[in-house]
Amino acid sequence: METRVRFAPSPTGPLHMGGVRTALYNYLFAKQKGGKFILRIEDTDSQRFVPGAEEYILESLAWCGIVPDEGIEAVEENGKTVYKIASEKSEKNPHAPYRQSERKPLYRQYAEQLIANGYAYYAFDSAEELSKLRAEAEAAKQTFIYNYESRKSLKNSLTLPPDEVKRLIETTDTWTIRFKIPEGQTVKMNDLIRGEMEVETNTLDDKVLWKAADQLPTYHLANIVDDHLMEITEVIRGAEWLPSLPLHYLLYKAFGWEDTMPRFAHLSLLLKPDGKGKLSKRDGDRLGFPVFPLKWVNPETGEVSRGYREDGYYPEAFVNLLALLGWNPGTEQELFTLEELIPVFSLERVIKSGAKFNVDKAKWFNEQYLRRRTPEQLAAEFRPLLSDEISARFSDKYLAQVCALIKERAHFVNEFQDISKALFAAPSAYDENDVKKFCTPDNLSHAKELHSLIAENEIPSFTDSQTPEDYKQNCCEKIEELLTGYIKAKEWKMGQVMNTLRLFFTGNTRGLGISDIIYFIGKDEALSRIANGLKATE
């Protein structure tokens, strides 16, 4: 039988990283089994619909490389291919539409079928009446639940005479259909990650399945009906659904779909690093790292939440760190591309306990992928970050060689500019503490001598025709020999005079090697920076 799994987000806001992880695990599971990964939009709550959320979900998955096999269709828009949730049936999308709001007419008959078979009933209690009951119970330090006991004294088709029921259905529109949880049973469940579980039905409440007010099903009904119709074989979802699992088992049983009921796997939650609850959409920037894959601008408040993409993470790194948050391959390998994850992924190795996200490790993952890039790739990523004025003055080869030099000093490409700024422009100021420390009379006179040394000698410098080998062996090493040979012959302290030069070249005494800097900026610029430094600190 073909493996069919689905990711079924609700478009109530941006997808957060826990959601992306759920999608990822579904995707990996499907791909490994040679099955299908389906995207379905669960928008049965008309109140909480957020414009743009659906597009955000699609774009986030696309950024990660997680492309659904079913549920989306490619549409040409202004000459570009964009993906949309599929509304029309096709060979690729046989179960369309994949948006539950568009499946609206479908659900009522299933709810009615349950009533006809005695598994559900009409309930006419108003929202106000119920919240009043809840408030009263709370005041008495008890909890009101609509269940096998309380339903006997509430307004529903179990207690009211048939013609009154008929009249209320026809004349009012605030009634609901509730599932009738069976009395005194034990539901035995199995979870692919957690194993066997049992729950007593008497602790469960009669959930609303369908609402007359908006003619829409609730999550529970729509979810079970659609999973059945779409022939889902495994449901892999967040652990927040675990308490609903008995209800879902009972629903499959009531529909008579036990034979084809999917197997369930509940993923542990992603926790806040500061240890208070699950990672939630609101945490955003408060915790110092993105909670969302992509930047999100709240359409109502204009509030901006940052995203991994905009923070400079590579999608490969994001996918990799998400995969390892709550799952491990059983080996010591930690670096996996999406493709590499497919054959090794297994639900058996998913961790049961919640995982706290760790920013340092996330940065480390990005660093690993950054190092795997070629200088040319990095140069192409670096150029857009430079100002137009600077960018115009430097060739691709120059940028590539700069990237080769600095790639191991950064976690993100967006750090490149700061690390390499001395290679693009002279410093505009000198660090005061470094000036105090290194601009001693001795060091200044030594620097003056080195100025003459550089002026009198041939200094190799960057040209577009050089290879990386030239750069290392014929250029930097030559410069280094010249300088260090001279300094040693004079018996000066290397760490003193070199730092004085670095201060003049870069504005402070941390960072790139002196010979590298001279090579990149060239003889004239090097001489001018030393001269300027001497003038400024004399």
Place this chain on the structure above:
RNA sequence: GGUCGGUUCGUCUAACGGUUAGGACACAAGAUUUUCAUUCUUGUAAUAGGAGUUCGAUUCUCCUACCGACUACCA
């Protein structure tokens, strides 16, 4: 409060009922280096507590503690 789930270094995690409880990130120290970073080496650091089963428990059972999810005509 009730129901359900969880608990191994600070964090992510490994360990057929038998290991000096392993790895990674972070941190610290040392080496290398003209500074910083890189690199290399080393180190600090954990089975929540208590009973039980067993020759033997991180691993199985129970209790307690703590953490979390759920408890809507939201998903």
